[in-house]
Amino acid sequence: MNERVLIIDDDELVRNYVSRALSGRGFTLETAVNGSSAVALMEKEKFDVIICDLKMPDIQGDEVIKRARVLQPGIPVIVISGSMSESSKAVINEMKVEGALLKPFGIDEIRSLVDEVLKKTQ
Amino acid sequence: MNHKAKILVVDDEQHIVLMLSDGLKQRGYKVETAFNGKEAVSKAGREEFDVAIIDIKMPEMDGIAALGEIKKMNPEVEVIMATGYGTMGTAVESMRKGAFDYVHKPFELSEIVRVVERAVEKRRFNDISRAIFSTIESNDLLEIIVNSLMNVLKADDVSLMLFDPKNRLYTAISSGASDNVRKNTRLLLSEKTIAYLKENSLNSLVLMEEPGKDPQFKNIATAGCDIKFGIFLPLTEEDKIIGLININRTGESEYFNESDLQRVKIFGSLASLALRNAKLYKQLQETQSQLIQAEKMSALGQLAGGLAHEISNPLSGILGLTQLILENSETASQNYKDLKEIEKAVFRCKKIISSLLSFARQDKFSLEPVNINEIIEETLVLCARQMEVNQHVKIVKRFGENLPRAHGDFQQLMQVFLNLITNARDVMPDGGELTIETGRSDENGRKFVTAVFRDTGPGIRQDIIDKIFDPFFTTKPVGKGTGLGLSVCMGIVHRHNGKIEATNGAEKGAVFTVSLPACE
Numbered sequence: 001m002n003e004r005v006l007i008i009d010d011d012e013l014v015r016n017y018v019s020r021a022l023s024g025r026g027f028t029l030e031t032a033v034n035g036s037s038a039v040a041l042m043e044k045e046k047f048d049v050i051i052c053d054l055k056m057p058d059i060q061g062d063e064v065i066k067r068a069r070v071l072q073p074g075i076p077v078i079v080i081s082g083s084m085s086e087s088s089k090a091v092i093n094e095m096k097v098e099g100a101l102l103k104p105f106g107i108d109e110i111r112s113l114v115d116e117v118l119k120k121t122q
Numbered sequence: 123m124n125h126k127a128k129i130l131v132v133d134d135e136q137h138i139v140l141m142l143s144d145g146l147k148q149r150g151y152k153v154e155t156a157f158n159g160k161e162a163v164s165k166a167g168r169e170e171f172d173v174a175i176i177d178i179k180m181p182e183m184d185g186i187a188a189l190g191e192i193k194k195m196n197p198e199v200e201v202i203m204a205t206g207y208g209t210m211g212t213a214v215e216s217m218r219k220g221a222f223d224y225v226h227k228p229f230e231l232s233e234i235v236r237v238v239e240r241a242v243e244k245r246r247f248n249d250i251s252r253a254i255f256s257t258i259e260s261n262d263l264l265e266i267i268v269n270s271l272m273n274v275l276k277a278d279d280v281s282l283m284l285f286d287p288k289n290r291l292y293t294a295i296s297s298g299a300s301d302n303v304r305k306n307t308r309l310l311l312s313e314k315t316i317a318y319l320k321e322n323s324l325n326s327l328v329l330m331e332e333p334g335k336d337p338q339f340k341n342i343a344t345a346g347c348d349i350k351f352g353i354f355l356p357l358t359e360e361d362k363i364i365g366l367i368n369i370n371r372t373g374e375s376e377y378f379n380e381s382d383l384q385r386v387k388i389f390g391s392l393a394s395l396a397l398r399n400a401k402l403y404k405q406l407q408e409t410q411s412q413l414i415q416a417e418k419m420s421a422l423g424q425l426a427g428g429l430a431h432e433i434s435n436p437l438s439g440i441l442g443l444t445q446l447i448l449e450n451s452e453t454a455s456q457n458y459k460d461l462k463e464i465e466k467a468v469f470r471c472k473k474i475i476s477s478l479l480s481f482a483r484q485d486k487f488s489l490e491p492v493n494i495n496e497i498i499e500e501t502l503v504l505c506a507r508q509m510e511v512n513q514h515v516k517i518v519k520r521f522g523e524n525l526p527r528a529h530g531d532f533q534q535l536m537q538v539f540l541n542l543i544t545n546a547r548d549v550m551p552d553g554g555e556l557t558i559e560t561g562r563s564d565e566n567g568r569k570f571v572t573a574v575f576r577d578t579g580p581g582i583r584q585d586i587i588d589k590i591f592d593p594f595f596t597t598k599p600v601g602k603g604t605g606l607g608l609s610v611c612m613g614i615v616h617r618h619n620g621k622i623e624a625t626n627g628a629e630k631g632a633v634f635t636v637s638l639p640a641c642e
Contacts, residue, residue, distance in 0.1 A: 011435040017442030055431070082434035083427070104438035104472055107445045 003048035003118055007031045008038040008064060009080065010056045014103070018051060018080075021107035022114060035059025042071045049098075049117055051110070054081045054088055062091045069095075076117045080105070127172035127242040128152040132162040132188065133204065134180045142175060145231040146238065159183025159191075166192040166199070173222075173241045175234065177204045178212050186216055193220050198248060200241040204229070246274055247385075251392050260400040264295040267393050271369055272297055274389070275353075275382055278372040281308045284357075284365040287565055291316065294365070307349075310342040312366045315354040325363055327387060328354040329378075348372040353383070355390045359398050367393065422593055423613075430475045437475075441468040474606070489618070491527035491641045492535065494560050494571050500532075501539040505547070514553030515546070522561040528571040528638035534614045535638075538622075541607045542575045542634050548598065549579030549632065563637060570620070570637040581626040590624055611636075 005027045009015050015031045022029060030047070032038035035056045042050075050068055054061035065077050076098040081088045084102050092100045098117045101109055129151050131142045136157070143153045154171070156162035160183050162176065174192060178185035189201050200222040205213040213224045222241045225234055250270045257263050264282055271280045279298030283291050291313050299305045315328050333339045334347030349370045357365040369386065371378065378386075444464045451458040502517065509515040546556045557576040562569065582590060589595045591612045596605035608624075615622040620638040627633050 009435075011439070013439030014435055014442075017439055017446060020446055021442060082431040085427070103434035104441045104468060107442050107449075110442075 002026060002028055004028045004030065004046065005114065006038065006041060006047045006050040008035070008050060008056075008061075009053040010034050011053070014053070014080070017107070018110055021110055025111070027114075035061070035064045038064050039067050039071075042068055046072060047075060048121075049076045049078065049114060051078045051080060051114070054079060054091060062095060065091075065095050065097065074121070076121045078110075078113055078117060080110075126150045126152060127238075127245065128154070128170070129238065130154050130156065130162060130165060130171040130174040130176075132156045132159070132174065132180070132185070133177040134158055135177070138177070138204075141231060142234065145235065149235060151238070159185065159188035162188045163191045163195075167195055170196055171199050172245045173200045173202065173238055175202045175204060175238070177227075178216065179206060186212055186219065189216055189219055189221055198245065200245050202234070202237050202241060243385075247388065250274065250389070254392055254396040255399070258400050258403040260397070260404065263396055263400050267367070267396070268295050268297045271367065271386075271389065274385060275369055275378065276371075276375075277369045278375060279304070279308070279370050281305065281312070281368045282357075282365065283309060283312045283368070291366075299370075304348070307342060307347055308368050308370070311339065311349075311352070312354060312368050314339070314342065316356070316363060316366055319356055319363060325356045325358045325361060327356070327383065327390070329383075330354065331377075350375055351377050353378060353386055355386055357390065357394045357397060359394060359401075364394075364397070433471075434475065437468055437471055441465065444468070488531055489529045490531075492530040492532050494525060494528050494530075494535075494573055494638065495521045497530070497532055497535050498539055498558060498560065498573060501536045501543065504540060505543055509543075509547050509556075513547055513550070515550055516553075516555045518555060518557040520557060520559040522559075525560060525562055525571055526569065526640040528618075528620075528640055530618055530638055531614075535618075538611045538614050538636060539573070539575075541611050542636070545607060545634075546575060546577040546579065546632075550577055554578035554631075562640065565637075569640040569642075571640045572635060572637045574636075575634045576627055577631045579631050581630055582624055582632045587624060587626075591622070 003026075005022060007015055007018050007022075007029065008031070009018070010033060012033075015033070019029045019031055030041060030045070032041055035058050038050070038052070039059065050065075052061050052064055052068075056064075059067075061079065061081075065079075068075050068077065077095065078099040078101065079088075079092055079095075079097050080101050080103060081092075082103045098120070099113045101113060129146055131139055131146070131153055132155070133139045133142075134157055139155050139157065143155055146153050154165055154169070156165050158180050159176075162174070163183070166174065176185040176188055176192075180188075183191075185203060189203065192199060192201065197220075201216075201220070203213060203216040203221045203224040204227055205216075205224050206227045216224060222244065223237050225237055253266045253270060254263065257266065268280045268282055271277060277298065279296070281296035281299055282294050284294045286292050291309065293305055293309050296305055296308070299308055311330065311333060315330075319325060319328065330336075330349065330352040333342075333349055333352065339347075349372055351371050353369040355367040355369065356363045357367065367390070444461050448458065448461050448465070451461060498519075498521075506517050510517060543556065543558075550556075555578045557574075559574040559576070561572050561574075563572050564570070586595075586597070591608050592605075593609040594605035595609075598605075612622050615636055615638070618638050620636060622637075623635045625633045625635070
């Protein structure tokens with residue numbers, strides 16, 4: 001227990017409800033408002049799972065995921081995306097991410113996906 | 123021009139005016155007179171003449187000046203100049219100023235009548251060619267062609283035949299042939315004529331005399347065939363026969379003469395040219411509207427894609443936060459019920475967004491040879507049982523056998539068919555029948571595989587039939603339809619280089635036809 005979860009999304013609304021959906025479930029939650037602060041956080045701290053938006057103003061999601069994999073090999077990744085366009089699908093396939101959710105998604109969906117991903121990687 | 127021509131006679135010598143006026147009136151022309159240039163100009167300003175005969179040498183305003191003034195007011199009028207031997211130079215000048223011809227004084231009446239006849243003839247052809255080229259709409263054009271021929275050639279009936287897309291000759295328009303038996307005889311004779319012309323690689327005019335008595339037409343033109351003399355005038359485009367005009371005199375009418383045939387020949391080339399113009403114009407219009415449609419779809423696709431993406435974050439927030447509050451609400455409370463409604467509303471939005479996205483998807487998709495019957499079967503697995511059991515919609519399959527495969531994306535075509543099937547279900551809430559027929563078709567040498575969906579619902583209202591493929595157009599109640607179903611279908615079918623059409627059935631119900639290019 002007490003897994004560390006990093007939530008990366010440039011939209012405060014999304015960070016807010018995702019972290020509240022996951023709070024009280026024994027996780028330590030951190031949030032990042034964009035790709036670069038997420039990378040900075042990952043350089044300092046170790047996480048058990050990252051939840052990452054794809055379209056962000058500075059560093060795009062796929063780049064963040066690449067860096068995460070270098071900084072913390074084997075870290076499970078859940079992609080949350082506003083569209084399942086061909087380019088998003090390509091990222092999800094190429095990066096071999098552990099899970100993906102299309103916005104809008106509900107709290108139960110993110111909760112069960114996080115649980116499932118953590119269970120698999122333990 | 124049905125009426126006898128109207129002629130203005132202008133001369134300062136009264137006896138000449140009288141001679142011409144009487145002589146022309148006797149031949150059925152309408153005649154007005156003037157005794158000097160000024161009077162002539164003022165008369166020509168008040169009414170239109172077909173032809174004017176003007177003396178050159180007159181006091182006050184001379185003939186040349188009058189010619190100029192009259193032509194300015196009415197360029198169509200044909201002017202014949204009467205010149206004395208001393209005024210040959212002015213005769214040449216008047217020709218330059220647009221006179222039709224000139225006659226030397228003194229002249230015989232018969233001499234001037236011949237010139238008048240030619241001038242009237244020219245007027246008629248000018249009028250006809252102007253009429254023919256005045257319209258670019260093919261239906262109006264056909265009517266003008268047929269009516270002009272009826273008038274100019276004093277024909278008893280005229281029919282214009284064209285080829286339909288399946289290359290069968292049909293009567294596009296017909297005048298004077300009063301009943302279907304007559305019309306059919308003319309069509310059959312035209313078919314024969316075209317066959318004959320093609321066999322001999324000709325595209326010249328064909329004449330027929332009393333075909334009813336000709337043994338080679340005995341199966342076509344029965345004894346009752348009333349054609350006395352028929353002209354069959356092929357219409358051509360780049361030496362290819364594209365249709366035919368049949369002009370007949372019947373009963374006791376006179377035979378066509380040499381000058382009639384001359385007129386017909388000129389007429390034929392004018393008509394062919396005008397028809398070609400009309401066809402090109404129509405093609406241009408179609409291409410233009412396709413382009414506009416494609417542009418519209420592409421712009422809308424981009425907009426929709428962007429919109430869907432932008433809206434997904436706030437919507438995600440609404441959904442997530444609503445569910446978080448729901449977790450802490452009493453299930454019996456009004457707040458709980460309201461929040462549940464909000465949650466449902468978000469799911470509705472989510473559905474709209476996913477339709478929008480599938481509509482907007484501009485990316486390439488995989489075309490491979492697919493069996494249209496298989497795709498429909500597969501689609502029916504998703505919905506047929508539910509429709510038959512719950513909605514009492516009977517599904518009748520009439521699948522064509524050994525159909526060629528189509529170039530298609532299996533999944534996307536499933537989506538098209540599913541949309542069409544669920545639409546059919548929605549228009550038959552009290553049950554009915556949906557017939558799905560597959561087959562093949564040929565258009566302009568291109569082969570298509572087709573799927574036709576016929577329902578027994580109320581059909582599509584004429585006033586909206588052009589709009590049903592427009593994005594966001596829906597007749598369903600608020601919340602029941604996004605108005606995107608058919609636009610998505612159209613988008614997908616167009617990306618297949620196929621066609622989707624909506625019509626109403628002969629008896630009732632709507633008919634949707636999807637045509638997809640067949641694999642060679």
